[in-house]
Amino acid sequence: MPPGSIINQAAWDLFNYNRTGILASSSSRTNVFIRTKFQPVNDSRPDIQVIIGTPNGTSLWALAYLLQPNSRGRVILASRDPTDAPIVQMNYFSDPASHDVNTLMEGIRRVNQIFSTAPMHNSGFHSFSNLSDDIEFKNYLYGNKSSTANSNSGDHFTGTCKMGIDSMAVVDPRLRVRGIVGLRVIDASIMPFITSGNTQAPVYMIGEKGAQMILDDNNSTGTSAASSLHRSYNFSIVIIFYLVFYISTLIKQH
């Protein structure tokens, strides 16, 4: 067991013995998907995901994720030098109607409800019971002069190079960079909107689909090149046949 470890000896022994126990499991074992009152009635997707985990086997945490934020970040070139890092503006909670912060607060309140039930409450979970009003909640999420912000990206970055046909689209529906021949983008950045959950599996799908598009386009280009080659062979044969016929006619006349 590493010195200072907060994992108990029994957990280490179990893992070393047969690779089981708390150390063999993901720290985020439970996912809860919630539709809050802010989700339009005609939209059946959840708008909050709660990940509940046991990072070390002796404690419990819950994270509330906003699934369809209205706020939009930006990635801007810092200069014309391609080796300069771009400027990344996250713009969290920048939507003018405050939809994002209100939905997230609602999600956290729902987490509170779950952890206020008898079995969870008895586990000693400390919830946000001190954050009784919206101002306290917002200070907690945004941070203020006396506290740091308690929100981040969730590591699900998408949409910096979105697919589409409008003027903001960087790639077309076949993932080709608009205006540049022979260049595609095939990763999380092409999502026009973020998915309602973790992004890894959708990225695998984008990769598979993009690879198939490259093969398809390559095959169809190959086929059309082959058929035009075939047509030009046929044409040459016709010319040669005609020349042979013409020359033999001339010989007969003489």
Ligand SMILES: Cc1cc2nc3c(=O)[nH]c(=O)nc-3n(C[C@H](O)[C@H](O)[C@H](O)COP(=O)(O)OP(=O)(O)OC[C@H]3O[C@@H](n4cnc5c(N)ncnc54)[C@H](O)[C@@H]3O)c2cc1C
């Ligand atoms: C800490 C963390 C935890 C996450 N946990 C989860 C999770 O539990 N479940 C989930 O579904 N999603 C999770 N995600 C999100 C998921 O990992 C991403 O959505 C996904 O990996 C994005 O895939 P991508 O191909 O777009 O980009 P990436 O996976 O980032 O791949 C980009 C690749 O490009 C390479 N690269 C960069 N620059 C260059 C260069 N100049 N030349 C050559 N290669 C270059 C990088 O090395 C990298 O291999 C997590 C993300 C992070 C950061």
